[in-house]
Amino acid sequence: MEAVIKKFPEKSDDVRPERPSREEAEQAVETLLRWVGEDLSREGLKETPKRVVKAYEELFSGYHLDPNDVLGRVFEEVAGYDDVVLVKDIKFYSHCEHHMVPVIGRAHVAYLPDGKVLGLSKIARLVDMFGRRLQTQEAMTAQIADALDQALKPRGVAVILDAEHLCMSMRGIRSHGSSTMTTTYRGVFADDTERQDRILRLVGAGN
Ligand SMILES: Nc1nc2c(ncn2[C@@H]2O[C@H](COP(=O)(O)OP(=O)(O)OP(=O)(O)O)[C@@H](O)[C@H]2O)c(=O)[nH]1
Numbered sequence: 165m166e167a168v169i170k171k172f173p174e175k176s177d178d179v180r181p182e183r184p185s186r187e188e189a190e191q192a193v194e195t196l197l198r199w200v201g202e203d204l205s206r207e208g209l210k211e212t213p214k215r216v217v218k219a220y221e222e223l224f225s226g227y228h229l230d231p232n233d234v235l236g237r238v239f240e241e242v243a244g245y246d247d248v249v250l251v252k253d254i255k256f257y258s259h260c261e262h263h264m265v266p267v268i269g270r271a272h273v274a275y276l277p278d279g280k281v282l283g284l285s286k287i288a289r290l291v292d293m294f295g296r297r298l299q300t301q302e303a304m305t306a307q308i309a310d311a312l313d314q315a316l317k318p319r320g321v322a323v324i325l326d327a328e329h330l331c332m333s334m335r336g337i338r339s340h341g342s343s344t345m346t347t348t349y350r351g352v353f354a355d356d357t358e359r360q361d362r363i364l365r366l367v368g369a370g371n
Pocket residue numbers: 260261262299300301302329331332335336337
């Protein structure tokens with residue numbers, strides 16, 4: 165089943181009607197600070213609600229972008245290059261949608277072009293953009309693959325995410341050092357285990 169790419173306002177100053185004001189968001193931070201047992205009159209906390217809201221603006225800026233904003237133009241002059249393009253070890257930070265706690269990981273994104281390629285930095289920008297939303301790792305993996313598929317119409321796409329969920333290490337099960345790997349293969353990669361193995365070997369995850 166194809167995951168749906170969530171469409172969000174195109175510009176960061178577009179405000180959804182139901183979006184709370186900045187002041188309301190700062191008040192919500194104050195409530196949480198009081199709830200954890202903090203003393204709001206402490207000098208060090210004076211600016212904290214403002215800072216947290218400002219930090220959230222940056223950490224969740226992915227809601228105000230869509231793939232068209234980050235992918236840019238495609239290039240067709242590749243001198244007949246006709247093999248896989250793999251951008252590996254794209255470090256990303258996200259937050260899980262269940263606990264709003266960080267997810268820290270690496271993405272490996274490969275595609276087999278059909279005459280058109282993207283600027284390499286744009287793939288890292290795409291990963292960064294989807295990371296700046298609340299996510300499950302599975303959804304983020306599918307969203308990256310869908311966006312590339314739609315923008316480039318390549319012969320195939322492979323996306324591998326390998327991440328540590330701090331909600332599993334800092335709290336809950338407190339399982340330190342475990343990581344989660346998700347993979348999605350589209351087009352020619354979908355049913356071709358040899359191609360899948362090649363990608364896994366290239367990213368250092370295969371046998
Ligand atoms: N499939 C999936 N699960 C995730 C992801 N991030 C966090 N989770 C899990 O979401 C689940 C939420 O489980 P719940 O039982 O509703 O919440 P909880 O009581 O906080 O769960 P614990 O973490 O086990 O304490 C947990 O098992 C998390 O490990 C993700 O990206 N993908």
